[in-house]
Amino acid sequence: MNIAILGYGNLGRGVECAVKANADAKLVGVYTRRDPKTVSILTQGVPVRHVDEILEHKDEIDVLIICGGSATDLPKMTPEYAKYFNVIDSFDTHARIPEHFANVDKAAKETGHTALISAGWDPGMFSLNRLYANCVLPKGSDYTFWGKGVSQGHSDAIRRIDGVKDGKQYTIPVEAALEKVRNGENPTLTTREKHTRECFVVAEEGADLERIEKEIKTMPNYFADYDTTVHFISQEELDKNHAGIPHGGFVIRSGNIGWEGENKAIIEYSLKLDSNPEFTASVIVAYARAIARLNKEGSTGCKTVFDIAPAYLSDMSAEDMRAHLL
Amino acid sequence: MNIAILGYGNLGRGVECAVKANADAKLVGVYTRRDPKTVSILTQGVPVRHVDEILEHKDEIDVLIICGGSATDLPKMTPEYAKYFNVIDSFDTHARIPEHFANVDKAAKETGHTALISAGWDPGMFSLNRLYANCVLPKGSDYTFWGKGVSQGHSDAIRRIDGVKDGKQYTIPVEAALEKVRNGENPTLTTREKHTRECFVVAEEGADLERIEKEIKTMPNYFADYDTTVHFISQEELDKNHAGIPHGGFVIRSGNIGWEGENKAIIEYSLKLDSNPEFTASVIVAYARAIARLNKEGSTGCKTVFDIAPAYLSDMSAEDMRAHLL
Numbered sequence: 001m002n003i004a005i006l007g008y009g010n011l012g013r014g015v016e017c018a019v020k021a022n023a024d025a026k027l028v029g030v031y032t033r034r035d036p037k038t039v040s041i042l043t044q045g046v047p048v049r050h051v052d053e054i055l056e057h058k059d060e061i062d063v064l065i066i067c068g069g070s071a072t073d074l075p076k077m078t079p080e081y082a083k084y085f086n087v088i089d090s091f092d093t094h095a096r097i098p099e100h101f102a103n104v105d106k107a108a109k110e111t112g113h114t115a116l117i118s119a120g121w122d123p124g125m126f127s128l129n130r131l132y133a134n135c136v137l138p139k140g141s142d143y144t145f146w147g148k149g150v151s152q153g154h155s156d157a158i159r160r161i162d163g164v165k166d167g168k169q170y171t172i173p174v175e176a177a178l179e180k181v182r183n184g185e186n187p188t189l190t191t192r193e194k195h196t197r198e199c200f201v202v203a204e205e206g207a208d209l210e211r212i213e214k215e216i217k218t219m220p221n222y223f224a225d226y227d228t229t230v231h232f233i234s235q236e237e238l239d240k241n242h243a244g245i246p247h248g249g250f251v252i253r254s255g256n257i258g259w260e261g262e263n264k265a266i267i268e269y270s271l272k273l274d275s276n277p278e279f280t281a282s283v284i285v286a287y288a289r290a291i292a293r294l295n296k297e298g299s300t301g302c303k304t305v306f307d308i309a310p311a312y313l314s315d316m317s318a319e320d321m322r323a324h325l326l
Numbered sequence: 327m328n329i330a331i332l333g334y335g336n337l338g339r340g341v342e343c344a345v346k347a348n349a350d351a352k353l354v355g356v357y358t359r360r361d362p363k364t365v366s367i368l369t370q371g372v373p374v375r376h377v378d379e380i381l382e383h384k385d386e387i388d389v390l391i392i393c394g395g396s397a398t399d400l401p402k403m404t405p406e407y408a409k410y411f412n413v414i415d416s417f418d419t420h421a422r423i424p425e426h427f428a429n430v431d432k433a434a435k436e437t438g439h440t441a442l443i444s445a446g447w448d449p450g451m452f453s454l455n456r457l458y459a460n461c462v463l464p465k466g467s468d469y470t471f472w473g474k475g476v477s478q479g480h481s482d483a484i485r486r487i488d489g490v491k492d493g494k495q496y497t498i499p500v501e502a503a504l505e506k507v508r509n510g511e512n513p514t515l516t517t518r519e520k521h522t523r524e525c526f527v528v529a530e531e532g533a534d535l536e537r538i539e540k541e542i543k544t545m546p547n548y549f550a551d552y553d554t555t556v557h558f559i560s561q562e563e564l565d566k567n568h569a570g571i572p573h574g575g576f577v578i579r580s581g582n583i584g585w586e587g588e589n590k591a592i593i594e595y596s597l598k599l600d601s602n603p604e605f606t607a608s609v610i611v612a613y614a615r616a617i618a619r620l621n622k623e624g625s626t627g628c629k630t631v632f633d634i635a636p637a638y639l640s641d642m643s644a645e646d647m648r649a650h651l652l
Contacts, residue, residue, distance in 0.1 A: 017585045021464050042585050098649050118652055125458070125593075127652045128636055132451070134651065135612040135639035136605075138347050182598070257608055259343045259368050263600035265608070269455075270596075272508070274589035279462075282583055282591070286461040306637040306647050310454055313461035314632075321632050323424050325460065326444055326453045 001292040002060055003285070004029040006051060006081070007067035008039050010245065011090065014281030015065050016042055022285055024315050028060050058084055062295075063288040065089075075100055082107040082115045082302075086295050088284055090120040097123070105302035114295040115302045119287045120280035121271055122146070122249065128305050129251045129269040137255025137265055143181045145173035145194060149247025149276060157222045158199055161215050163207030166235060168242045170198045173250065181252050184264040191225045199230045202238050247276035286313045327618040328354045328386055329611070332377060332407070333393035334365050336571065337416065340607030341391050342368055348611055350641050354386050384410055388621075389614040391415075401426055408433040408441045408628075412621050414610050416446040423449070431628035440621035441628045445613045446606040447597055448472070448575065454631050455577045455595040463581025463591055469507045471499035471520060475573025475602060483548045484525055487541050489533030492561060494568045496524045499576065507578050510590040517551040525556045528564050573602035612639045 003019050005012045008030050019025045020043070027046050032039050036048040049057070054064075064085035068074050070093045078089045082104050091100050100117055108115040118124065122144070130142060151171045158167035177194050180187045187193075199216055203209055213230045216223055248271040257263045273279040287305070290312035294303070314321060329345050331338045334356050345351045346369070353372050358365050362374040375383070380390075390411035394400050396419045404415045408430050417426050426443055434441040444450065448470070456468060477497045484493035503520050506513045513519075525542055529535055539556045543549055574597040583589045599605040613631070616638035620629070640647060 014583075017583065020585065021583070021587075023464075094652070097652055098645065101648055123652045125462070128458070129595075130651045131636050131640060131647065132454070135615075135636075136451070136608050138349075184598075257340075257343065257347070257599075257601060257604040259346065261347075263604055264598075265600065265605045266596075266598040267451075268594075268596045268598075270592075270594045272510075272590075272592040272594075273583075274591065275583060278583040278589055279591045282462050289461075304648060304652055306640075306644070306652065307635050309633050309635045310457050310461075311632040314457060318632070319424065321457065322427055322630055325456045326420070326423055326449045326630055326632065 001062045001289060002026050002028045003288055004031060004054075004057070004061040004064050004085075005067060006031045006054070006064055006077070007073070008032050008041065008048070009067060010277040011281055012065075012067040013042070014275070014278040015067060015284060016281075017278055018281040018285035019043075021282070022289075022315070025285060025288065029057060054081075055084060061085055062292045063088060065284055065288065075103070078115065078117060079103040079107040082113050083111050084113075086114045086291050088116045088119050088288055088291060090124070090280055090284060091117045092120065092123055094123065101302050101304070109301040112300050114291050114300050116287050116291050116304065116308070117302060118304055119284045121273075121283060124280070124283050124305055125271070126249065126251045126269070129267075130253070131306055133251070133253035133255075133267040133269075137253055137257070137267065139257075139261055140253050140255025140265075141186045143189075143252040143254070144249065145178060145252075146249040147171040147173050147195065147247065149249070149273070150242075150245050152245075154197065154199075154222055157219060158201060158216060161212055163204050163212050164201055165204045166202040166238055168200050168238065170200075172196045172198060178250065181254060182266060182268065184254050184266055186254050192227060195226060197223055197226045197228045199228065200238055200242050201230060201232050202235045203232055244274060245276045246274050247279075248272040289313060289315065327388045327615060328352050329614055330355045330357060330380075330383070330387040330390050330411075331393060332357045332380070332390055332403070333399070334358050334367065334374070335393060336603040337607055338391075338393040339368070340601070340604040341393060341610060342607075343604055344607045344611035345369075347608070348615075348641070351611060351614065355380075355383060380407075381410060387411055388618045389414060391610055391614065401429070404441065404443060405429040405433040408439050409437050410439075412440045412617050414442045414445050414614055414617060416450070416606055416610060417443045418446065418449055420449065427628050427630070435627040438626050440617050440626050442613050442617050442630065442634070443628060444630055445610045447599075447609060450606070450609050450631055451597070452575065452577045452595070455593075456579070457632055459577070459579035459581075459593045459595075463579055463583070463593065465583075465587055466579050466581025466591075467512045469515075469578040469580070470575065471504060471578075472575040473497040473499050473521065473573070475575070475599070476568075476571050478571075480523065480525075480548055483545060484527060484542060487538055489530050489538050490527055491530050492528040492564055494526045494564060496526075498522045498524060504576065507580060508592060508594065510580050510592055512580050518553060521552060523549055523552045523554040525554065526564055526568050527556060527558050528561045529558055570600060571602045572600050573605075574598040615639060615641065
């Protein structure tokens, strides 16, 4: 399958790495809104072009992976490019998924393309695990914990504060809450009881640290509902110890089985990722295989991970899968 | 969907419980090879009939769930009943899956039925997680640990020893090995390093305990390759403390992501089950929904969990799934 990447930030670079790891995938182009001369990629011999040229290369591309932001990029880009390409995005604004799905579905169906929205791990692998666990255990409670990992949105929020030069925020699940859930206690957990937030902040010289700390800890939505710790560190320390983008989390369903629900069953799915964007990209490329196949079979329109049989993700034959993985 | 159960042991009873937990499922009959008068079930108003009568009730049954043993029952029963019904079994002899699949597929395709073999948790949910994790992380190592839980086969093996009245065997994953895997160390683990075995044995009066313990610990295939502990206890103790059939386990894929595989990603799926047969049955009933739907859509022949899109397992609408679980 011939893959093209639209947008070359952390996620685009992750897709490039994931394409390399899949023998049946080939990167045929990287498209950017920047001046292509300023973008240097890892793969030798693959062209970097301005996005305005993409339609000229339409026939080379089996699947276009759109690596844009969910706030403003993807709601426009995915429906637009679904008119010309099979597309995948990682749209992650949960509340706006129905609207985004409808727009992409319409564009893809009208033009005979196949699209997948919201691929990655949440939404994505976590959603799949929520669905499977809910089907298997109709009586039960769902828990999702995130972290330990870097939240881009919260790090951005810190950096917008006056007097802050740089900063990074880690979301950390509360171990005691996790243990209660794993023990089948089905606790009702407040926001504060589920996660803590840890901030590493580089302040500008002479800035009022007390004010900055207070502004962070009382910021509505982002920090006010959490137990938040703030550490002021130097830029050198931040660059040295907090350069990565790790993340992960836990999806747990705690259910009851048996005639009167007298027995417990706990299903837990967890991820521990050194690189959030590289893992998200790995999921996307596995689904690119599925999308290329579904399009060849004539199955068009917008899909989600719920609609795609697992076998479509693999480059193994059905016989090999049954013999070696079942 | 109207469900019938063929075979009423632990698994059949589990299916009965799982049907009760799913509002859109209805139990329409239990079929047995025993004298139906000797079989009493939990659901009021549902007939128990001899298996010889099952074809007379063909039209009442959307999906027949075959609860037999993998050694001799299912290889014959599933292909035979796939001629008349949509069927599901939990065939778990991994090495013979290809042959079983071919037999069931032929019978189901020739008669326009839909079948699912090897539903449950291993094979089943564990297989699904092995497949997804392998597709997402093409570079990596797979680890499956079982337990802590009761192994029926090993418990049977103990009970066949001369001088043993009763007994139960627990398979226990080695915590240190699990930790190494979770830390991304990608260890090469021997059989002995992955699991220990703990046996609770009720000996006949005057039996030679030393001989029994030695026979257990040196039994080829079953115990010889493991660190095994043997406890002699009374029948009362066994009945009181070891009556349950708990099980569970862990499927872990430890992979490398990034341009040169420089970053790690660990995917872990785990189950902790008070009742092995009740959970297996819960998986089966979720898939019964999928099999009934696929048959209505004209998709016939034998399937495995790999071939079925997750959405088919749920009684939610596609819109609700996208809005609430994605």
